[in-house]
Amino acid sequence: MAFLNKEIRDGDNQDLTEERRTATFDTDKMAEVIYGSEKLARRRREISHAVSRIPELADSRPLPFLDRFEKVTEGTRKLSVLDRHLAELIDVNDNGEALHLYHEVMGMEGHPLALHEVMFVPALIGQASDEQYEKWLGRAKRREIIGCYAQTELGHGSNLRKLETTATYTPSTQEFILHTPTITALKWWPGALGKSSNYAVVVADLIIKDKSYGPHPFIVQLRDEKTHQPLPGITVGDIGPKMAFNGGDNGYLGFDNFRIPRENLLNRHSRVEADGTYVRPPHAKIGHSAMIRVRSHMATGQGWLLGHALTIAIRYSAVRIQGFLEDKSHEVKVLDYQTQQHRLFPAIARAYAFIFCGFETIRLYDQLILDMNSNGNTSGMADLHALTSGLKSVVTHFVGQGIEQARMACGGHGYSMASYISEIYGVAIGGCTYEGENMVMLLQLARYLVKSVELVKSGKANQLGPMVAYLAVADHKVNLATGPDSYVKMFQYISKRQSWKATEKFLKFMENGDSRDVAWNKTAVELTRASRLHTRLYIMETFIRRVESVTDIPVKSALTDLLNLHLNYELLDVASYALEDGFMSSNQMDFIKNQLYSSLEKIRPNAVSLVDSFQFSDMQLRSVLGRRDGHVYQNLFDWAKSSPLNKTDVLPSVTQYLKPMMEKAKL
Ligand SMILES: CCCCCCCC/C=C\CCCCCC(=O)SCCNC(=O)CCNC(=O)[C@H](O)C(C)(C)COP(=O)(O)OP(=O)(O)OC[C@H]1O[C@@H](n2cnc3c(N)ncnc32)[C@H](O)[C@@H]1OP(=O)(O)O
Ligand SMILES: Cc1cc2nc3c(=O)[nH]c(=O)nc-3n(C[C@H](O)[C@H](O)[C@H](O)COP(=O)(O)OP(=O)(O)OC[C@H]3O[C@@H](n4cnc5c(N)ncnc54)[C@H](O)[C@@H]3O)c2cc1C
Numbered sequence: 001m002a003f004l005n006k007e008i009r010d011g012d013n014q015d016l017t018e019e020r021r022t023a024t025f026d027t028d029k030m031a032e033v034i035y036g037s038e039k040l041a042r043r044r045r046e047i048s049h050a051v052s053r054i055p056e057l058a059d060s061r062p063l064p065f066l067d068r069f070e071k072v073t074e075g076t077r078k079l080s081v082l083d084r085h086l087a088e089l090i091d092v093n094d095n096g097e098a099l100h101l102y103h104e105v106m107g108m109e110g111h112p113l114a115l116h117e118v119m120f121v122p123a124l125i126g127q128a129s130d131e132q133y134e135k136w137l138g139r140a141k142r143r144e145i146i147g148c149y150a151q152t153e154l155g156h157g158s159n160l161r162k163l164e165t166t167a168t169y170t171p172s173t174q175e176f177i178l179h180t181p182t183i184t185a186l187k188w189w190p191g192a193l194g195k196s197s198n199y200a201v202v203v204a205d206l207i208i209k210d211k212s213y214g215p216h217p218f219i220v221q222l223r224d225e226k227t228h229q230p231l232p233g234i235t236v237g238d239i240g241p242k243m244a245f246n247g248g249d250n251g252y253l254g255f256d257n258f259r260i261p262r263e264n265l266l267n268r269h270s271r272v273e274a275d276g277t278y279v280r281p282p283h284a285k286i287g288h289s290a291m292i293r294v295r296s297h298m299a300t301g302q303g304w305l306l307g308h309a310l311t312i313a314i315r316y317s318a319v320r321i322q323g324f325l326e327d328k329s330h331e332v333k334v335l336d337y338q339t340q341q342h343r344l345f346p347a348i349a350r351a352y353a354f355i356f357c358g359f360e361t362i363r364l365y366d367q368l369i370l371d372m373n374s375n376g377n378t379s380g381m382a383d384l385h386a387l388t389s390g391l392k393s394v395v396t397h398f399v400g401q402g403i404e405q406a407r408m409a410c411g412g413h414g415y416s417m418a419s420y421i422s423e424i425y426g427v428a429i430g431g432c433t434y435e436g437e438n439m440v441m442l443l444q445l446a447r448y449l450v451k452s453v454e455l456v457k458s459g460k461a462n463q464l465g466p467m468v469a470y471l472a473v474a475d476h477k478v479n480l481a482t483g484p485d486s487y488v489k490m491f492q493y494i495s496k497r498q499s500w501k502a503t504e505k506f507l508k509f510m511e512n513g514d515s516r517d518v519a520w521n522k523t524a525v526e527l528t529r530a531s532r533l534h535t536r537l538y539i540m541e542t543f544i545r546r547v548e549s550v551t552d553i554p555v556k557s558a559l560t561d562l563l564n565l566h567l568n569y570e571l572l573d574v575a576s577y578a579l580e581d582g583f584m585s586s587n588q589m590d591f592i593k594n595q596l597y598s599s600l601e602k603i604r605p606n607a608v609s610l611v612d613s614f615q616f617s618d619m620q621l622r623s624v625l626g627r628r629d630g631h632v633y634q635n636l637f638d639w640a641k642s643s644p645l646n647k648t649d650v651l652p653s654v655t656q657y658l659k660p661m662m663e664k665a666k667l
């Protein structure tokens with residue numbers, strides 16, 4: 001008999017096998033929906049399989065047992081092995097394949113090329129002119145040079161307009177002089193800056209004839225290409241251990257009147273002529289495109305991180321037997337408890353929703369770059385900036401929450417590094433901070449919402465973009481029993497009401513004499529609430545669109561269960577906004593809760609298969625607790641035995657310190 005869940009193998013834990021047999025859909029088909037195509041889903045499996053046949057690509061020891069120096073070395077070692085095998089493992093021009101290969105082999109703890117691929121090369125593609133492509137892009141793509149993205153400083157990150165690093169143009173030599181005037185102006189945080197990169201895209205305040213033109217990107221050589229020594233005038237190093245990413249060398253960087261040629265200002269959109277004349281870009285914020293790119297990719301990337309934690313927690317919950325339900329002679333799987341399901345299943349729905357939604361923003365970003373590079377059309381920038389600002393904030397926040405719930409759902413073993421969940425958590429919540437601190441980015445989206453409400457108030461609703469058109473729609477009572485559209489309408493009502501209330505509050509403060517900035521700050525919490533609601537509405541709508549587009553009936557049916565859970569969970573979470581003015585009745589509230597609980601029951605038989613469908617290999621998961629075979633206890637015991645502390649029965653620290661203390665006490 002062909003099994004719908006292809007993960008079933010002889011010798012696996014029987015409880016897990018039992019779960020896999022209950023799948024109502026084909027996990028390979030679900031993987032096609034998750035990864036966007038049959039080809040990528042298949043290639044991912046093939047690549048993982050090919051990697052497993054190259055022993056040098058495996059971690060030489062479990063990563064949690066390595067110290068920082070060993071982690072950096074291990075990451076670099078694997079990169080060099082990977083480099084030798086790249087062409088045989090993937091189509092190097094296929095980003096999806098490359099991304100999977102790097103996740104599989106390099107894991108998530110950071111490596112020297114992380115920022116090269118994620119920001120340095122994209123910054124060149126988005127910001128460099130054709131001549132600069134000629135000079136730098138080929139070298140960067142061939143990895144003759146390794147780069148990073150150096151923007152944040154010790155004293156400033158969120159407020160780019162106040163970056164202190166200066167790039168002062170000198171017409172006599174046609175050079176920019178890069179300088180770090182104070183300790184707070186040191187670049188601080190850029191990934192792969194400390195020890196690995198020999199080039200960087202540096203964002204510095206452009207100064208011409210004593211006038212500041214604001215932050216601009218420059219390509220800067222940091223280290224000698226032969227010796228890798230820092231060039232004279234450059235101070236560079238590693239900033240030390242972090243919550244996660246400890247295989248990466250986030251760094252600091254200072255300039256002492258360091259000169260670079262005029263051609264090193266990335267000048268596809270703005271430039272400085274030889275005589276110092278400044279040529280403006282078509283859009284003031286066009287220099288931020290590398291950031292918009294990462295933000296556009298974050299929803300999908302974060303959805304996968306949540307998927308990792310949930311794969312571990314759900315598999316473990318199907319193996320962990322504890323306590324009783326009806327039959328007191330047999331303990332049950334902890335996955336059978338409603339509280340466990342409520343803790344984990346809505347997070348599975350969110351992981352799927354974030355991945356689907358992320359694919360849409362990636363497409364929007366690719367279109368924007370195409371428009372900008374082909375005909376200088378920047379009209380999509382404001383919309384995408386607003387959308388991705390909200391999305392990165394909402395998604396990273398919920399992913400952090402979801403991973404933490406997954407950890408707790410694994411009880412004590414979730415707290416062990418054997419689960420690897422704490423590492424996943426550390427990596428994921430970095431996203432709440434990098435690419436724009438979440439509150440700061442929610443407030444960026446709020447600017448857009450406030451402007452949109454103001455348009456409606458001034459009778460210009462016809463100028464609203466499609467994503468905010470609901471802000472002008474009249475309210476109608478909603479019958480939730482009619483399906484997903486009614487949930488969207490209810491959510492629209494809630495989101496619209498909050499955007500309007502926050503805007504009115506903000507305008508009122510100004511009417512009463514506050515400046516715009518003070519009024520804004522006095523309304524900021526309400527504004528961030530509006531941004532979150534707007535973003536959650538967008539996620540809900542993309543989830544519905546994606547499920548509607550699925551053609552495989554069993555897959556669509558399983559996804560519909562997840563979608564229903566998502567709709568009810570989300571609406572319940574924000575119901576107070578609609579209850580307070582009576583738009584939602586308490587009967588409707590009861591209806592939502594009942595739908596939610598029945599969704600949990602429907603999803604239960606598919607839970608393991610829904611996470612198996614992410615098709616993360618054991619190598620990629622790096623979790624002893626979440627391995628496919630489910631032999632949790634034996635695997636945990638073997639792992640603990642391999643701890644370096646267990647190499648000897650008596651530790652030197654015991655002989656040196658503990659024993660003398662005990663001996664002394666005996667006297
Ligand atoms: C294959 C890819 C995989 C990717 C996977 C990701 C996983 C990778 C893992 C690890 C990588 C880690 C990478 C981390 C890298 C970094 O963190 S780089 C540093 C990031 N730094 C930031 O994000 C700084 C945040 N701050 C800002 O972006 C800006 O300062 C600001 C947007 C908050 C404000 O900008 P400012 O210039 O001061 O503008 P305002 O005066 O506030 O606004 C003026 C108007 O400009 C509009 N605007 C601002 N930015 C943009 C933009 N990017 N595009 C379009 N428009 C923009 C803003 O909305 C205002 O418009 P209105 O006046 O009309 O309201
Ligand atoms: C793992 C990681 C990797 C990174 N990689 C890079 C990299 O490769 N390159 C790079 O250049 N940088 C990088 N960074 C830096 C990162 O981009 C910044 O830390 C981030 O943009 C936040 O800025 P900040 O540190 O200045 O936070 P701050 O702005 O100082 O935030 C502190 C608090 O102030 C609040 N706040 C600040 N401004 C406002 C405001 N206007 N309104 C309301 N509240 C406000 C914030 O909400 C927050 O609560 C990385 C950071 C991390 C953690």
